[in-house]
Amino acid sequence: MSEIHIGISGWRYAPWRKQFYPEGLIQAKELAFASRAVSSIEINGSFYALQTPQRYAEWRDDTPDGFVFAVKxxxxxxxxxxxxxxxxxxxxxxxxxxxxxGDKLGPILWQFPPSMTFDPQRFADFFERLPQDRHAATQCARQCSTRMNKDGAFHSHGNGPLRHAVEIRNESFRNAEFIDLLRKHGVALVVADTAGKWPYLEDLTADFLYLRLHGDAELYASGYTESALQRWAQRIRTWSRGQQPADAQLAGARKDAVKGAKDVYCYFDNDLKVRAPFDARDLLERLKLAGGLETVPGERWEI
Known part of the structure; x- marks a missing residue:
């Protein structure tokens, strides 16, 4: 059976305090609270700077069993x-x-800038380099610079497949050759809702879907209406069954789509007006996936 993970991009935002996070919750407990209100979180600090093994271990230990992180x-x-x-x-x-x-490591997100165009050979070489499981990633890590050789740098905490997803922001990627290359390497194409600013594609290229919802009408700011959330819920159900919506926007051929049920990872990134955690929770409830969660947005919680 496929799994559906709904969550937020990042968790440390000052405007969320006293709204999503209940008044009085200390900052050190915010991840523990957030990871019990949604089922997945996208780590985005790793996009701006390399983190440390100790920090990742702390994040792992602060979250409940079954929780999943994506890493940017x-x-x-x-x-x-x-x-x-x-x-x-x-x-x-x-x-x-x-x-x-360890087992809480979900997909790795590779986001490319709007100025970067599709170069078939460069992307083929990149996909060949990507480790496909945690043991291969450990072997890759051993080639690091001396400054990165720290305690925990080469610990994989068991083996398991690694998933990779690509978010594009240039129209040159809207072509069948790119879709075929993703499918060849089992890399997911991110379904990115960007209020029309960047390309929107829904091609199925891997055994999972990765969604980034940046805002329904205004990038990073606007919330999602009830009708919009209901539409996303229906699409997620369809994708999780291994099917494609009839009105899907595709760059490749529908008949070539990857078959079989799909795991789905969906992250709300419309945090400017404190909508992301509430929209994520709303979508979880629409999909009937909120029953096992321990915390409720804005309500007190004792840990």
Whole structure:
């Protein structure tokens, strides 16, 4: 059976305090609270700077059994190096601690800037480099720079498959060749709702779906209406069954879609007006997935 994970991008935002987080909750307990109000969180601090194995271990231990993190890969690889000469930066990323999450490590998100166009050979080489399981990621980490060789850098906490997802922001990726390349390597194409600012595609290219909901009408700011959330709930149900909505916006051929039920990871990134955690919780409830959660947005909780 497929799994559905609904959550938020990041969790430490000052405006969320006294609204999503109940008054009096100390900052050190915010992850513990958030991870019991939604079923997954996208770590985005890793995009801006390499973290540490100790920090990832703390995040792992602060969250309940069955919880899943997605990890946003460093912009140094995607935006600065733009996939050129990335052997050591890739090793440094895996040595920085994401493998400390163990079974709580979900997909790794690779987001590319609007200025980056589709280069078939560059992306083919990149996908060939990506480790497909935690043991392979550990071997990759061993090629890190000396400064990254810290306690926990090479601990994989058991083995398991690694999933990778790509978020694109340039129209040049709207072509069948890119979709075929993703399918060849089992990499998911992120379904990114960006209020029309960047390309929106729904091609199925892996055994899972990765959704990023940045805002229904205004990027990073607007909440989702009841009708919009109901539409997303229906699409998620359809994808989880391994089917494609009849009105799906595709760059590749529908007949070539990856078959079988799909796990779904969905993250709300419309945090500017404190909508993300409430929209995520609403969607969980619409999908009847909130029953086992321990906390309620805005309500007191004792840990």
């Amino acid at each position: 890969a460093p912009r140094y690889i995607t935006h600065v190096r733009r996939l050129k000469e990335i052997a050591e930066p890739l090793a440094n990323f895996f040595a920085s601690g994401p493998l400390q999450l």
